Structures are given as C-alpha cells and as structure tokens.
Amino acid sequence: MEGEEEASGAVIDEIYSNGGEEKRRPIISGEQLDIEAYASLYSGRTKVTRLLFIADHCGNSSMQLEALRMAYDEVKKGENAQLLREIVQKIDGRLGPNYGLDQAWSESVDRKAEQRKEKLENELNAYKTNLIKESIRMGYNDLGDFYYAHGAVGDAFKNYVRTRDYCTTSKHITTMCLNTILVSIEMGQFTHVTSYVSKAEQTQEGLEAVTVAKLRCAAGLAHLESRKYKLAARKFLETGPELGNNYTEVIAPQDVATYGGLCALASFDRTELKNKVIDNFNFRNFLELVPEVREIINDFYSSHYASCLEYLGNLKANLLLDIHLHDHLETLYDQIRRKALIQYTHPFVSVDLRMMANAFKTSIAGLQKELEALITDDQIQARIDSHNKILYARHADQRNATFQRVLQTGSDFDKDVRAMLLRSSLIKHEFNAKNSRKL
Amino acid sequence: MDSLEALVAQIQGHSSSLEDLPLLHNLLKQSEDLLQSEGPRLASYLLQLEPSKHSLGYLYILEAITSAPISKEQVNEMVVSAAAFINACVAEQIRMAPDKFISLCKKLKEQVILLETPIRGVAPMLTAVKKLQPTSERLTTLHPEFLLLCLLAKCYKTGLRILDDDIFEIDQPRDFFLYCYYGGMICIGQKRFPKALELLHNVVTAPMSSMNAIAVEAYKKYVVVSLIHHGQFSVHFPKYTSSVVQRNLKGFCQIYLDLANCYGTGKISETETCVQTNRETFEADNNLGLVNQAVSSMYKRNIQRLTQTYLTLSLQDIADTVQLNSPKEAELHVLQMIENGEIYATINQKDGMVRFLEDPEEYKTCEIIEHIDSSIQRIMTLSRKLNTMDELLSCDPSYLGKVGKERQRFDFDDFDSVPQKFNI
Numbered sequence: 001m002e003g004e005e006e007a008s009g010a011v012i013d014e015i016y017s018n019g020g021e022e023k024r025r026p027i028i029s030g031e032q033l034d035i036e037a038y039a040s041l042y043s044g045r046t047k048v049t050r051l052l053f054i055a056d057h058c059g060n061s062s063m064q065l066e067a068l069r070m071a072y073d074e075v076k077k078g079e080n081a082q083l084l085r086e087i088v089q090k091i092d093g094r095l096g097p098n099y100g101l102d103q104a105w106s107e108s109v110d111r112k113a114e115q116r117k118e119k120l121e122n123e124l125n126a127y128k129t130n131l132i133k134e135s136i137r138m139g140y141n142d143l144g145d146f147y148y149a150h151g152a153v154g155d156a157f158k159n160y161v162r163t164r165d166y167c168t169t170s171k172h173i174t175t176m177c178l179n180t181i182l183v184s185i186e187m188g189q190f191t192h193v194t195s196y197v198s199k200a201e202q203t204q205e206g207l208e209a210v211t212v213a214k215l216r217c218a219a220g221l222a223h224l225e226s227r228k229y230k231l232a233a234r235k236f237l238e239t240g241p242e243l244g245n246n247y248t249e250v251i252a253p254q255d256v257a258t259y260g261g262l263c264a265l266a267s268f269d270r271t272e273l274k275n276k277v278i279d280n281f282n283f284r285n286f287l288e289l290v291p292e293v294r295e296i297i298n299d300f301y302s303s304h305y306a307s308c309l310e311y312l313g314n315l316k317a318n319l320l321l322d323i324h325l326h327d328h329l330e331t332l333y334d335q336i337r338r339k340a341l342i343q344y345t346h347p348f349v350s351v352d353l354r355m356m357a358n359a360f361k362t363s364i365a366g367l368q369k370e371l372e373a374l375i376t377d378d379q380i381q382a383r384i385d386s387h388n389k390i391l392y393a394r395h396a397d398q399r400n401a402t403f404q405r406v407l408q409t410g411s412d413f414d415k416d417v418r419a420m421l422l423r424s425s426l427i428k429h430e431f432n433a434k435n436s437r438k439l
Numbered sequence: 440m441d442s443l444e445a446l447v448a449q450i451q452g453h454s455s456s457l458e459d460l461p462l463l464h465n466l467l468k469q470s471e472d473l474l475q476s477e478g479p480r481l482a483s484y485l486l487q488l489e490p491s492k493h494s495l496g497y498l499y500i501l502e503a504i505t506s507a508p509i510s511k512e513q514v515n516e517m518v519v520s521a522a523a524f525i526n527a528c529v530a531e532q533i534r535m536a537p538d539k540f541i542s543l544c545k546k547l548k549e550q551v552i553l554l555e556t557p558i559r560g561v562a563p564m565l566t567a568v569k570k571l572q573p574t575s576e577r578l579t580t581l582h583p584e585f586l587l588l589c590l591l592a593k594c595y596k597t598g599l600r601i602l603d604d605d606i607f608e609i610d611q612p613r614d615f616f617l618y619c620y621y622g623g624m625i626c627i628g629q630k631r632f633p634k635a636l637e638l639l640h641n642v643v644t645a646p647m648s649s650m651n652a653i654a655v656e657a658y659k660k661y662v663v664v665s666l667i668h669h670g671q672f673s674v675h676f677p678k679y680t681s682s683v684v685q686r687n688l689k690g691f692c693q694i695y696l697d698l699a700n701c702y703g704t705g706k707i708s709e710t711e712t713c714v715q716t717n718r719e720t721f722e723a724d725n726n727l728g729l730v731n732q733a734v735s736s737m738y739k740r741n742i743q744r745l746t747q748t749y750l751t752l753s754l755q756d757i758a759d760t761v762q763l764n765s766p767k768e769a770e771l772h773v774l775q776m777i778e779n780g781e782i783y784a785t786i787n788q789k790d791g792m793v794r795f796l797e798d799p800e801e802y803k804t805c806e807i808i809e810h811i812d813s814s815i816q817r818i819m820t821l822s823r824k825l826n827t828m829d830e831l832l833s834c835d836p837s838y839l840g841k842v843g844k845e846r847q848r849f850d851f852d853d854f855d856s857v858p859q860k861f862n863i
Contacts, residue, residue, distance in 0.1 A: 375748040385750040385794050392750060403802040410814045416604060417821050419641055421828065423679065424607050427646050435837070 033058075033318045035066050038076075041252035045148075045186060048074050048083065053323045055090065060431035065094055072099055079113065080151040081106045115152055120146060126221050137166035144179060155191075157183045170203040174211055181218045185250055190222040197222070213243035223261060224324060229332065230267040236260030237276050241285040257286035259325065261293040265300060270343070273301060305340045305359050312336065341370060342379055345391060353389040364389060447484050448480075450496030460495065464535050467499045473539070484859040490524045494532035496544070497524060505546045505706055514550050521547045521562040530570040541569060541580050546558050548584050558592035561585075565597060576607040590621055601824035602634065616642055616653040623660060627729065632668040639664065644680045654684060655691045658858055659724060662695040666733045670740040672699040694720050698730065707737050727760045738763065739781060746782055748793040755792045766791060796807035 035054065039047055048071050055067040068091050075084045088101045124139035130211045144159035160179045167173045184192040200207070207215075237260050243253060264277050277283060277297055287294040292311055299308035317367060319325050325332075337360075344359065346359035347349055357367045371391065374380045382393045392419035449466060453459035474481065481504050490497045501524060508519055511782055519542060533540045537665050544567050551560035564585040571579045582601065589598035602622045609615045619642040627637035642657040667674045674696065688694060694717050701713040714721070722726040741761040745752060754766035754773075763769050773793055776782045783796040832838055 076836055114677060282543075372748050376744070383750040383795075384748060386753065386756060387751040387790065397797075400798070400800065400802060403807075407811070407814070410811075410818060412815075414818060414821065418607075419637075419644070420639060421607050422609070422615075422826065423646060424646070424828070425607065426612055426615065427608060429612060430646065431837075 002138075027267065033063075033321060035063065035070065039070055041254060041374070042248050044249040045080075047244055049186070050323055052087070052090075053326075054321045057321055058324070065091075069095055069099065076102075076105070079109050079149050081109045081113075083149045113146075116146060133166045133168060135165045136150045137168075137172065140166070140427040141175075141179070144183075148183060153183050154347060155187050157187065173203050174200055174207060178211070181215075182249060183220065185218065188225075190225045193218055193222040209240055210244075210246050213240045214247045214250075215254060216240075217243065218249060220259065221251065221324060224263065224328065227328065227331070229328075229335075231261040233260055233263035233267055234276070237280055237283050239282075241282055241284075248416055253286055255322070255324075257283075257290040258293055258322075259318070261290070261297055261327075262332050262336070266332045266339070270301070273297070289335065300340065301337075303343070305344060306361060308340065309337065309361065338379065340375065341374060345371075347384060347395050348391075351391040353384075353391060355389065356391070356405045442470075442473055443481075443484060446473070447487055447496075450488060450493050458565065460532065460535065462710050463495060467496065467536075471499075471503075474499060475506070478741050485520075488677060495535060496526040498528070498533055498539055498543065502543050504635075505543060509550075514554060518547060518550050518554070518559065519634060521550075522559070524561060525563045528570065528685045533784070534573065536655065537571065537579075540567070545584060548588060551588070552591065552861055556589050558698040559595065560588045561592050561594050561597055568601065574608075575604045576608045577860070578609045578614055578618060579609060580614050583614055583621055584659055586618060586621035586625060590624060593628075593630045598622070599629060599631070602736075603628065612645070612647070615645065616651060616657075619645075620653050620657050623657065623664075627660070627664060632664055635664050636668060638659065644677060646679075646681050649681060649827060650683055655688065656724070658688055659692050659695050659726060662692065662699055663729045663733050666699060666702050667729075667736045670736070671703060671861065676698075702733065702737065704743065707734070707741075710734055710737060739776060741773060741780060746784070749795060751792050752792045754786075754793060757793065774812075809814070 051067045053069040055064045127135040140163040144156045147156035177196045180196045216239045220232045223232035296311045357364045453463040568581045592835040619638040623635045625705045639657045639661040703709040758769040785794045
C-alpha cells in the first residue's frame with residue numbers, strides 16, 4: 001500500500017508509526033452529515049423515520065430544522081396525516097407559515113381515507129362471499145397497503161399476515177413475506193423479520209437474485225438488532241450486488257457496507273476477515289460506496305491501528321444518527337478496540353507499553369487499565385511489569401495445570417460419591433420408615 | 440429383696456459365656472419395672488458387679504439409677520462412676536442394648552454441662568462412641584453429643600479425629616443433621632474450611648420432607664464460609680436438594696445472601712456497611728466473628744487477583760487497587776499472605792515494589808507421587824463400595840417389586856427378565 005521499497009530501517013519505522021504519517025488520500029469524513037444526500041438514498045416511510053431520528057438526536061438546531069423540513073415535504077407527498085401532525089408539533093412554527101398545520105390538507109386526506117377504506121372493505125366482503133382465493137388475497141393485500149400508507153402499521157401487519165392463507169403460488173408467498181418484513185422492520189419487531197425471512201427462503205421455486213439480496217439484508221438487520229454481530233456480518237457480506245437501489249424502502253447499499261464492515265471488524269477473526277471481507281469480490285462493490293469503511297478494514301488488517309482508530313472516531317458522530325446502528329455503536333467500537341489491542345500484543349514476547357500507548361493514542365495509565373481488564377477476562381495471556389512498563393507474554397504451563405486439574409477432579413469425585421452414598425442411606429431410611437408406618 | 444438378689448446372681452452367673460447373653464438380656468428386659476421401682480437401693484448391689492465382666496447387667500442397673508432424679512451432691516459421684524463404667528465396659532455386651540447405653544451417655548452429658556465442666560465428658564464420650572459403633576462407617580446417636588461436648592469444651596482437635604472417619608450408614612436422620620452441623624462448626628474453628636464446606640453442604644442438600652432449623656443455621660454458616668474459602672457464592676442449589684429446601688431456604692437467610700452479593704461486587708466499603716447495618720442479626724446468630732473473617736478475606740482475594748495480571752507492582756498501587764489505607768498496610772498484608780503460602784512473591788523494600796512469582800510446585804517430587812497414588816487407591820475403594828451397593832439394591836425385593844410394576848409390556852419375551860412373583 002505505502003511505499004515499502006526503502007531500506008529495512010524504513011520498514012521498522014513504518015511498523016512503529018502505525019500508519020499515522022502516511023500520505024492519505026483525501027477522504028471526506030468527519031464533516032457534518034449532508035442531510036439531503038443522506039435522505040436521497042432512501043424512499044418511503046423509512047426516509048421520514050430516519051429524518052425524524054436525525055432531528056431528535058443531532059446536536060444543532062439548523063440540522064434539526066433542515067431534517068424536519070425535508071420530513072414535512074416527504075410526508076405531504078403521501079397520505080399519512082397523523083405523522084404530519086407529529087412533525088408539525090416538532091417544527092413548532094420555526095420554519096415559517098408554509099410549514100404549519102395544513103388543516104385543509106389533513107381533512108381532505110382523512111376524508112379520502114375513510115372513503116377508500118369503506119370501498120376496500122366492501123370489496124373484500126364481496127370477494128369473501130364469492131370465495132375466490134386470488135381476489136381475497138388481493139383484497140387483504142390492498143387493505144394492508146392502505147393501512148401502511150396511513151401509518152397504521154399494526155393493522156397493516158395483520159392484514160398482510162391474513163393473505164397467507166390465500167397464497168397459491170410461491171410468488172404470492174414471497175410478496176407476502178416481503179411486505180410483512182417491511183412492516184415488521186418499521187414496527188421494530190425483528191423476531192417476525194427472522195421468521196418471515198426463513199419462510200421466504202424456503203419457497204419451492206427459485207427466487208430472483210434481487211429478492212435473495214433483499215432477504216439477506218433484512219436478516220442481517222434482524223441479527224444486528226438482536227446483537228448477534230457475527231451472524232449479521234455474515235448476512236450482510238452475502239448480499240449480492242444485485243441489491244442496487246431496489247430496497248431503498250429499508251436500507252441503502254452504503255448501509256450494507258457500513259453495517260457489514262463494522263460488524264465484521266468487531267466479531268471476525270483474522271482469517272475470516274481476510275476471506276470473507278477483503279477478498280470478497282461482491283462486497284467490494286459495496287465498500288467502494290463507503291471508502292472510509294474500506295480504509296478502516298484495510299488498516300486494521302495491516303496493523304495500522306492509529307489511523308484505523310482515527311477514522312473510526314471521525315465516523316462516529318455521523319453513525320450515531322443512524323437508526324439501526326445507534327444503540328450498538330458503542331459496543332461495536334469497544335469490541336473493535338479490544339480486538340486491536342489483542343492483535344497488537346499477540347505476536348510479541350514483550351511489548352513496551354510506552355510505544356503501545358502511542359499507537360493507541362492513550363496514556364500509559366489508561367492503557368494499563370485496559371490491558372488489565374483484558375488479562376482478567378483471559379483474552380490476553382500476559383502479565384504487566386508495572387515497574388518497567390513492559391508487557392510480558394506468559395504461556396500457561398500445561399503440565400502443571402493438568403496435574404492441578406487431576407487432583408481437583410479426584411477430590412471432587414471423592415466428595416460427591418461420599419455425599420451420594422450418604423443421601424441414599426438417608427432416603428433408604430425414610431423409605432423404610434414410611435413402609436413400616438404403612439404396615 | 441429377694442428378686443433383686445436373684446437378678447444379681449443371674450447376672451454374675453450368665454455374663455461369662457456368649458450363648459447365655461441373649462437369655463440374660465431377655466431376663467433383664469423383663470426385670471425393668473423391678474429395677475425402676477427399687478431406685479435408691481440399687482447402688483449397693485452395683486458394688487457386687489464388675490463393669491468389665493458383667494457389662495450388660497451393670498448397664499441396666501446403672502441406667503435405672505441415673506434415670507431417677509439425682510440430688511446435687513450425687514451428681515459428681517454419678518459422673519465419676521459413669522465415666523469409669525464407659526471406660527471399662529465390654530463393647531459386644533453393650534451393643535445388645537444400645538438405647539440404654541445411649542440414654543446413659545446422654546445423662547452423663549447433661550450432668551457434665553450442669554457442672555459447667557464439659558471437658559470432663561470429652562474423653563469418656565470418645566470411648567463411648569468408639570465402643571458403640573459396630574464399624575467406623577456408622578453414625579450413632581452419640582456422635583453429635585460428643586461433638587457438642589467438644590465444642591463447649593473447645594477441644595476441637597479431639598473432635599476432628601472423629602470427623603476424619605468417613606460415614607456411610609446412618610441410624611437416624613436427626614443425628615446426621617446435628618453431626619454435620621456441629622462438625623462444620625468444629626472445622627471452622629480449626630480453619631479447615633474445605634471439610635467444613637463439605638459437611639455443611641451435606642446438611643443443606645440432605646433429603647428432608649419439611650424445613651429444618653438445623654438446615655437453616657447450617658446454610659447461613661455455609662454462605663459465609665463459602666465466601667471465605669472460595670471468594671464467591673452461587674445461589675444455585677444442586678439438583679438433588681429437596682424441593683422444600685429449594686423453595687423456602689432463601690427466605691430465611693436473606694441477609695446472608697445480601698452479604699454475598701456485596702462481597703461479589705469486590706468493594707470493601709460496601710461490604711463493611713452491609714455488615715454494620717446487619718450487625719445485630721449476625722451477633723444473634725453467633726456468626727459475627729465469621730462474617731468479620733469474610734470481610735478480611737476480601738483483601739486477600741483482591742491481592743490474589745493482582746498476581747494474575749501483574750509481574751511487578753508498587754506497594755502504592757497495591758494499596759490503591761485493594762482499597763487499603765497506606766503502602767505500609769499493603770506490605771503487611773502481602774507479607775502475611777506470603778507466610779501463609781497463599782501467594783508467591785518477593786518484596787523489594789528499596790523500590791517499594793513487589794515481584795510476583797509463579798507457583799514453584801513442579802509436581803515432580805516423591806510426595807506428590809504418593810499423594811496421587813493414595814488418592815487413586817481411595818477412589819478405587821469408593822468405586823468398589825458403589826458397586827456393592829448397586830448389587831445389593833438390585834436384589835432388594837421392594838425395589839424389584841416396583842420395577843416389575845412399572846415395566847412396559849410389549850412382547851412375550853419381555854416377561855422373562857423379572858421373576859413371576861414380582862409382576863403385579
């Protein structure tokens with residue numbers, strides 16, 4: 001990557017510098033999130049939800065107002081009056097009269113909604129009496145779409161689930177699954193997501209590549225939410241490039257790269273990281289969209305921890321505004337940092353804590369505390385010489401450990417068997433006493 | 440009276456040969472009422488008998504004397520004569536009338552406690568226990584009495600000798616509970632914590648049909664000793680604990696479980712506040728000394744944890760991590776632990792540094808080989824015992840009856856494995 005054709009002295013310097021002083025390609029990172037660009041990646045309801053999340057969690061009010069304005073425009077294009085009311089409340093008149101509560105619009109939307117609902121329900125009843133499976137299915141489906149557009153996600157979910165009984169071809173089942181998955185993600189109930197993903201994957205006939213990619217993403221999201229980072233990483237990495245921009249109601253391809261990359265860094269070991277991420281041709285297409293994550297992964301693999309952690313720090317502020325990553329970012333970052341520490345100490349017999357503190361940009365005392373925690377957790381086999389500030393690797397003596405275990409097992413067995421014999425004697429006594437009482 | 444004279448003559452005559460002993464025994468059983476009524480006169484007749492030859496008869500008469508209320512002056516005499524009898528009697532003869540012997544010893548115990556010199560009873564009780572048990576593996580009712588006397592007299596070492604025998608057969612569950620409880624207390628007194636844990640564990644997990652005050656007290660001590668010895672305590676009961684215990688025991692000992700939780704956090708100040716707030720309860724249960732030992736063991740545990748992560752550490756750092764007040768205190772603690780063999784380290788006073796060393800045990804010496812060998816032998820004997828017990832049980836008629844009842848009948852061939860009379 002960097003110029004390594006100089007003499008070995010330069011190589012040693014390079015190891016110590018940890019990639020801190022290399023010439024970096026100008027990568028846009030750390031600046032404030034460009035909300036328009038971000039929002040254009042998504043469509044549908046998730047766009048609004050994400051904008052609202054940003055508005056709630058970002059620090060400054062100009063970003064907040066920008067996000068709320070875009071959310072308002074987006075909702076106006078749809079038919080969700082309830083959501084509009086919420087947004088207006090949040091705006092609180094700060095954006096001027098154009099963004100106030102448009103009563104006329106709300107009322108007309110509500111009226112139309114009532115009419116359409118009645119029409120759909122009547123149609124559905126008609127179909128039910130006729131007992132035509134296909135029509136009933138479409139009726140429920142339309143009802144589900146209607147409720148979804150109006151923000152009643154719970155009812156939408158119920159209706160989509162009802163279409164299940166009337167599905168005849170595998171295409172129907174796939175559609176039903178995709179719809180329920182979409183609604184479940186909105187509702188935040190990821191257990192349903194997992195079950196419907198597996199249901200869709202079990203369909204007899206082959207699925208289109210796009211659908212497969214969509215299902216993988218959904219499964220990845222579900223795993224991410226349930227904190228199973230390794231499984232989430234695997235699912236995201238298996239997503240094919242056919243996904244493209246076809247699933248923007250849920251996830252953007254940049255997100256696939258970010259989520260997949262970070263989860264992989266936090267949970268994979270070195271071989272898996274190389275095989276599944278760095279050498280993964282399909283995933284490379286995604287990584288190109290988010291060059292920072294690509295740099296992070298490459299730096300980590302080539303042990304340039306200082307720059308890796310720097311990139312991570314830069315990205316943090318923006319990643320905190322993402323609805324799916326928000327709760328997990330701290331954990332993921334912690335895990336990545338721990339892995340970096342462990343990987344750093346792994347090849348050495350002794351490590352100078354001063355240089356290590358430089359590489360990880362902390363003080364020696366802080367580093368000592370972190371290492372102490374890792375050693376107590378048995379992640380690093382080493383001991384700290386606090387006087388000279390050196391970390392010495394220490395490999396457990398297998399022979400002694402075996403002897404200790406043997407002696408311990410022997411005495412445990414002894415204790416347990418004696419206790420058992422005693423207990424059986426007591427039980428026999430009780431049993432005899434009971435019998436003699438009966439007689 | 441004549442009948443009494445005749446009885447004494449019978450005793451003298453028949454005690455020598457083994458075949459006559461059962462006859463004598465029956466005779467004595469029939470004469471019980473006679474003996475009870477003749478209370479005060481019996482003492483003179485006692486002088487005509489010798490405890491070493493006529494043990495059975497002597498026992499009956501002595502027991503009749505002691506069961507009557509005794510005046511204060513006679514108590515001392517009674518103790519002396521009972522002790523002398525126990526030392527001199529013949530084991531086989533007294534084993535024919537165990538309850539009499541037991542009640543005699545119990546009386547002895549009571550008198551000795553009344554006189555406030557429990558130590559006088561320790562030696563006679565020990566002899567009594569040894570003579571009463573048919574094998575060293577059997578628990579008798581006298582075991583807990585003996586242990587109680589040892590506790591009161593603070594002769595812990597004598598108690599330990601009895602505790603080192605393994606017990607496999609039990610007469611009465613209540614004896615067992617008391618034996619384990621007192622035994623646990625003696626081991627705690629001698630600081631043999633692993634054995635104490637084992638005994639207390641046996642009380643708590645013994646099969647029982649209703650809650651038992653002994654089990655509650657034993658559990659309280661078990662929690663604290665577990666903290667001292669293992670540095671942690673798990674609230675899980677093993678599977679074989681009786682359901683009564685699993686449901687109800689925690690309710691009685693909540694304070695101790697809170698103490699265990701505080702200990703688990705590793706913060707000494709919190710644990711000390713916990714002890715302070717519950718001081719009266721601990722005192723009332725006579726566990727305050729034990730609890731204080733647990734708190735001081737926290738320091739030890741924290742220092743031991745440091746040996747796993749550090750090669751050298753300054754005394755100042757040790758004092759800070761373990762929450763001691765000064766490096767001097769830390770040095771004292773470390774010094775004591777080195778002397779007790781709890782850690783391996785060297786203190787460099789010039790730099791104020793402690794260097795932690797590895798356990799020098801190489802497992803290469805003869806002693807270790809002998810230790811391993813004896814453990815293997817022990818376990819082999821245990822295995823053999825288990826096998827014999829298994830065989831005995833499979834021949835037991837009540838077991839076979841149950842098995843015969845519950846078997847499934849699939850096939851004509853199935854009927855063959857269990858004999859006909861057990862198929863119900």
